[in-house]
Amino acid sequence: MSEAKIHFFPSEPLVALLGNPNCGKTALFNLLTGSRQKVANYSGVTVERKEGRLTLESQKVIRILDLPGAYSLYPRSLDERVTCNVLHGNAQGEKRPDLVLCVLNAMNLRRNLRLVLSAKRLGLPCLVVLNMVDVAKRQGLAVDAKALSQELGLPVIATVGIQSDGADQLKQYLSQLDWKNLSALCASNVDEGVETSTDHTAHTESDNVQVHHILQNLDLDQIIPDRLSDRLDSVLLHPVFGPVILAAVLFFIFQAVFTWATLPMEAIEVGVDWLGALFTQMLPNNWLRSLLVDGILAGAGGVLIFLPQILILYFFILILEESGYLPRAAYLLDRLMGRVGLSGRSFIPLLSSFACAIPGIMATRSISNARDRLVTILIAPMMTCSARLPVYALLISAFIPERKLWAGLDLQGLVLFLLYVAGIAGAMAVAWILKHFTSEKFQLNALMMELPSYHLPRLSNLAIGLWQRAEIFLRRVGGIILIMTVCLWALSSFPLPPENATGSPIQYSIAGMMGQALAVVFEPIGFNWQISIALVPGMAAREVVVSSLATVYALSNSGVDAADALLPLITKGWSLATALSLLAWFVFAPQCLSTIAAVKRETGGWKIPVIMLSYLFVLAYLAAFITYRVASHFGLA
Numbered sequence: 001m002s003e004a005k006i007h008f009f010p011s012e013p014l015v016a017l018l019g020n021p022n023c024g025k026t027a028l029f030n031l032l033t034g035s036r037q038k039v040a041n042y043s044g045v046t047v048e049r050k051e052g053r054l055t056l057e058s059q060k061v062i063r064i065l066d067l068p069g070a071y072s073l074y075p076r077s078l079d080e081r082v083t084c085n086v087l088h089g090n091a092q093g094e095k096r097p098d099l100v101l102c103v104l105n106a107m108n109l110r111r112n113l114r115l116v117l118s119a120k121r122l123g124l125p126c127l128v129v130l131n132m133v134d135v136a137k138r139q140g141l142a143v144d145a146k147a148l149s150q151e152l153g154l155p156v157i158a159t160v161g162i163q164s165d166g167a168d169q170l171k172q173y174l175s176q177l178d179w180k181n182l183s184a185l186c187a188s189n190v191d192e193g194v195e196t197s198t199d200h201t202a203h204t205e206s207d208n209v210q211v212h213h214i215l216q217n218l219d220l221d222q223i224i225p226d227r228l229s230d231r232l233d234s235v236l237l238h239p240v241f242g243p244v245i246l247a248a249v250l251f252f253i254f255q256a257v258f259t260w261a262t263l264p265m266e267a268i269e270v271g272v273d274w275l276g277a278l279f280t281q282m283l284p285n286n287w288l289r290s291l292l293v294d295g296i297l298a299g300a301g302g303v304l305i306f307l308p309q310i311l312i313l314y315f316f317i318l319i320l321e322e323s324g325y326l327p328r329a330a331y332l333l334d335r336l337m338g339r340v341g342l343s344g345r346s347f348i349p350l351l352s353s354f355a356c357a358i359p360g361i362m363a364t365r366s367i368s369n370a371r372d373r374l375v376t377i378l379i380a381p382m383m384t385c386s387a388r389l390p391v392y393a394l395l396i397s398a399f400i401p402e403r404k405l406w407a408g409l410d411l412q413g414l415v416l417f418l419l420y421v422a423g424i425a426g427a428m429a430v431a432w433i434l435k436h437f438t439s440e441k442f443q444l445n446a447l448m449m450e451l452p453s454y455h456l457p458r459l460s461n462l463a464i465g466l467w468q469r470a471e472i473f474l475r476r477v478g479g480i481i482l483i484m485t486v487c488l489w490a491l492s493s494f495p496l497p498p499e500n501a502t503g504s505p506i507q508y509s510i511a512g513m514m515g516q517a518l519a520v521v522f523e524p525i526g527f528n529w530q531i532s533i534a535l536v537p538g539m540a541a542r543e544v545v546v547s548s549l550a551t552v553y554a555l556s557n558s559g560v561d562a563a564d565a566l567l568p569l570i571t572k573g574w575s576l577a578t579a580l581s582l583l584a585w586f587v588f589a590p591q592c593l594s595t596i597a598a599v600k601r602e603t604g605g606w607k608i609p610v611i612m613l614s615y616l617f618v619l620a621y622l623a624a625f626i627t628y629r630v631a632s633h634f635g636l637a
């Protein structure tokens with residue numbers, strides 16, 4: 001029996017944004033649709049299609065698709081394939097676009113125009129959008145849009161993706177378009193002989209010749225050097241200064257995460273304490289008060305305190321992304337990564353994983369080599385995601401003294417930096433081991449990566465980026481973290497202890513019993529039953545470990561003010577060996593459930609997520625075991 005699928009597409013016209021990576025498609029998409037998709041100054045930011053809507057002056061609504069950047073319509077990586085599938089009408093659940101907006105970076109017409117010529121051959125109506133005309137103007141490059149339009153046989157509209165009115169002319173053009181009859185925008189001067197050729201090298205050669213002619217006719221054949229970027233690169237990409245500056249930048253970031261966050265963190269802590277005291281005073285001593293104070297405030301409130309540190313980390317990541325420094329860092333690390341069998345291409349996905357492993361794993365779509373991509377996915381979870389920051393920060397605050405070393409260096413910041421380095425070193429070691437399992441024939445591809453011009457990060461972009469991060473974090477605190485905390489509170493509070501009980505009530509609860517059972521597994525690495533309990537809900541989200549510890553300890557110690565009691569309790573109650581062992585565990589700890597789901601989605605099956613989960617568990621256990629034993633040996637127990 002044959003089965004046919006019928007798709008019902010929305011009736012509105014579909015407009016797709018096509019262009020080389022980093023030419024400003026997403027910036028324009030945001031301007032047209034009012035969306036807030038991620039814009040950054042490197043290639044491969046967008047890796048999946050995103051849809052938005054634009055209401056034209058005529059009140060007509062059109063759908064707009066932002067697509068991953070592509071160098072050609074012969075895909076070499078997964079993100080380019082997404083774009084090609086859409087343009088050929090092969091994308092699942094999506095019709096073929098009614099109109100293609102070919103976005104050009106005015107500063108790099110030579111390469112950008114080749115894609116326009118390929119797009120023309122698709123037979124779809126095309127409109128050329130000449131973006132970044134502000135930069136071109138600044139650099140003294142005058143592109144004559146009318147002449148370009150004549151050369152291409154298509155309308156050309158100038159835009160500036162970073163100005164709020166930068167796409168107004170484009171919107172106006174779209175408003176006046178006859179959407180029922182777009183055939184006028186189909187290419188008229190396609191060379192029929194070449195069009196029917198199936199050999200794409202023939203296209204490439206003829207396109208090169210045609211682009212050369214167009215640029216000559218427009219008097220744009222000369223290369224305009226970007227002097228500022230070149231001068232900066234002579235220092236930042238210097239074989240000696242370059243790596244030193246990169247290390248210093250990363251080191252400074254981790255110092256700042258600790259030192260800059262102190263004041264705002266204290267302010268949030270005071271607020272949470274005040275609320276806790278208020279509830280304790282106002283409510284009778286019953287289960288509701290316990291839920292509010294020991295559960296919600298101690299747990300979710302305890303995680304909220306880490307918001308400033310997370311925002312400071314993101315602030316720096318956003319600056320690195322916007323400035324154009326990221327691909328340079330990838331270039332600097334290419335040789336180093338080559339030693340472990342990876343290319344510099346993997347650097348950006350790995351760096352994104354410092355924020356969260358999920359966007360990092362998604363970003364591997366831009367890696368064209370399938371083996372490189374898989375290894376990068378497997379090691380991405382070892383990069384310290386921002387959800388692990390609260391766990392590190394809590395343990396560092398509890399066990400590492402707040403001391404200044406030489407030159408004002410903060411000891412706690414240094415330890416944090418070392419933990420990040422431990423994650424990176426672990427990841428590189430795993431990549432190196434995997435290199436030896438790869439067939440002899442495997443050859444590293446040379447790094448081909450575009451270095452964009454440096455930009456000063458725009459304050460508005462930074463503010464929006466930070467706000468989005470704060471929103472995501474607050475939603476996690478109010479959502480999954482709160483839910484897990486309340487569940488754990490319930491499991492830790494019931495059943496009630498028997499009348500003649502001698503220990504604290506939590507020991508008789510479901511969670512208490514589970515913790516004691518789990519402690520058998522974790523005792524060899526120095527974890528007590530409270531930690532063992534906290535690790536389980538911690539699989540839902542990393543920060544939950546902190547909220548769970550807070551709740552478990554609050555319930556184990558009646559009579560102590562819960563919300564602020566965790567820190568002194570663990571300082572007193574745990575040995576340094578246990579704390580170090582827990583830190584070592586978290587450097588490698590198997591990832592949260594959403595990361596595992598993302599790996600399954602991206603690799604199309606359970607095999608890789610199961611491998612990842614198993615090897616990370618073994619690694620985390622081994623690292624914690626060795627740390628605990630060595631620390632105990634040196635008398636830190």
Ligand SMILES: Nc1nc2c(ncn2[C@@H]2O[C@H](COP(=O)(O)OP(=O)(O)OP(=O)(O)O)[C@@H](O)[C@H]2O)c(=O)[nH]1
Nearest residue numbers: 022023024025026027040044045046069132160161
């Ligand atoms: N000066 C200037 N910068 C722009 C303009 N349009 C975009 N940008 C900047 O160019 C960089 C790239 O913009 P994106 O919109 O992320 O580029 P993209 O084409 O979506 O890139 P991919 O998703 O990687 O394919 C960002 O730093 C933007 O702020 C423009 O017209 N003028």
Ligand SMILES: [Mg+2]
Nearest residue numbers: 025026045046
């Ligand atoms: Mg984009």
